[in-house]
Amino acid sequence: MFRIHQEGQKIILISCAVILILGYIFSKVVFPWRLLLIATLIILLLLIVYFFRYPKRTLVPDSPKHVYAPADGKVVVIEDVFESTYLKKQCKQVSIFMSPLNVHVNWSPIGGNVIKQEHIPGKYLVAWHPKSSTENERTNVLIDTGSVKLLVSQVAGAMARRIINYLEPGDKVKQGQEMGFIRFGSRVDVFLPLDAEVLVEIGQKVIGKQTKLAMLP
Numbered sequence: 001m002f003r004i005h006q007e008g009q010k011i012i013l014i015s016c017a018v019i020l021i022l023g024y025i026f027s028k029v030v031f032p033w034r035l036l037l038i039a040t041l042i043i044l045l046l047l048i049v050y051f052f053r054y055p056k057r058t059l060v061p062d063s064p065k066h067v068y069a070p071a072d073g074k075v076v077v078i079e080d081v082f083e084s085t086y087l088k089k090q091c092k093q094v095s096i097f098m099s100p101l102n103v104h105v106n107w108s109p110i111g112g113n114v115i116k117q118e119h120i121p122g123k124y125l126v127a128w129h130p131k132s133s134t135e136n137e138r139t140n141v142l143i144d145t146g147s148v149k150l151l152v153s154q155v156a157g158a159m160a161r162r163i164i165n166y167l168e169p170g171d172k173v174k175q176g177q178e179m180g181f182i183r184f185g186s187r188v189d190v191f192l193p194l195d196a197e198v199l200v201e202i203g204q205k206v207i208g209k210q211t212k213l214a215m216l217p
Contacts, residue, residue: 005105005182007164008052014207015048044183051184054105057209059176067196068176068215069206070109071188073098078198086116086142086151091191092198094213096206106165106181107209108143109190109202110150110216111175116142136163139165139180143173148216154182176209193217 002010026037059068071158077095098104119139137156142149154163166178169175182188190213192198199205199217206213 003054003056004049005052005181007055007183008048010017012045012049015045016086016187019045020135046088047194051068051100051104053103053183057176057207059107059209061175062212063215064111065216066212067109067150067190067192067216068107069096069208069211069213070179070190071096071098071106071199071206071208073187073206074101075200075202075204076187077189077204078200081191085149086140087149090194091151092194092196092214093191094190094200095187095189098182099112099185103208104184104186105178105208106180106182106188108167108175108177109147109152109181109213110143111173111177112143112150113171114141114171114173115144115149116140117165117169117205118165119163119165135187137150137163139163141165142166145216148193150193151189151192152179153189155187155189156182167210190214 015021023038026034073096075094076092076097079093079094080090083089083091099132121137139154141152143152156163162183167179173179192214193216195217199212199214
């Protein structure tokens with residue numbers, strides 16, 4: 001069983017109103033295909049409701065060194081990169097691609113103090129494009145655990161045109177705490193210390209707040 005996320009409540013109400021109006025018009029005017037069109041509208045509404053689902057999940061961490069997946073989706077990038085904006089050093093980047101059918105809630109992969117949160121305007125390249133991490137619209141959150149600093153980047157895709165992030169600099173965030181939401185297809189990048197042990201592989205499907213992404217040094 002799941003709830004409807006707060007970010008979808010207004011959209012769902014507007015969609016219901018539009019679909020009811022269109023359904024009424026189709027039932028009166030487009031006689032030959034009215035049942036098919038009405039059925040299509042109902043399916044569309046169900047898909048919108050399904051997109052904004054908010055599953056109940058409990059995080060039971062085995063170790064404070066574990067980094068958990070911040071989103072549902074598929075691992076599309078695991079590589080060493082130089083993060084030049086905040087960390088200014090070589091890091092391991094792990095990227096999770098979220099399709100429109102995935103849950104789009106984002107959770108904090110670790111606990112700590114939020115020392116930076118910045119929204120950066122940009123392009124809307126497809127989320128699996130290699131340059132989407134640096135050229136797309138994104139919101140970056142830098143979290144200090146006390147022993148390491150970890151960067152989480154919510155990246156907009158070709159369809160995603162709104163990134164929501166609830167964290168502010170100075171916040172103390174808990175591991176598994178909801179940190180934001182991205183509407184429609186998109187990705188989340190996690191920049192880990194170079195000596196962190198990555199526990200997932202390319203192509204693996206992960207579950208936010210459940211799958212162990214890495215082990216910190």
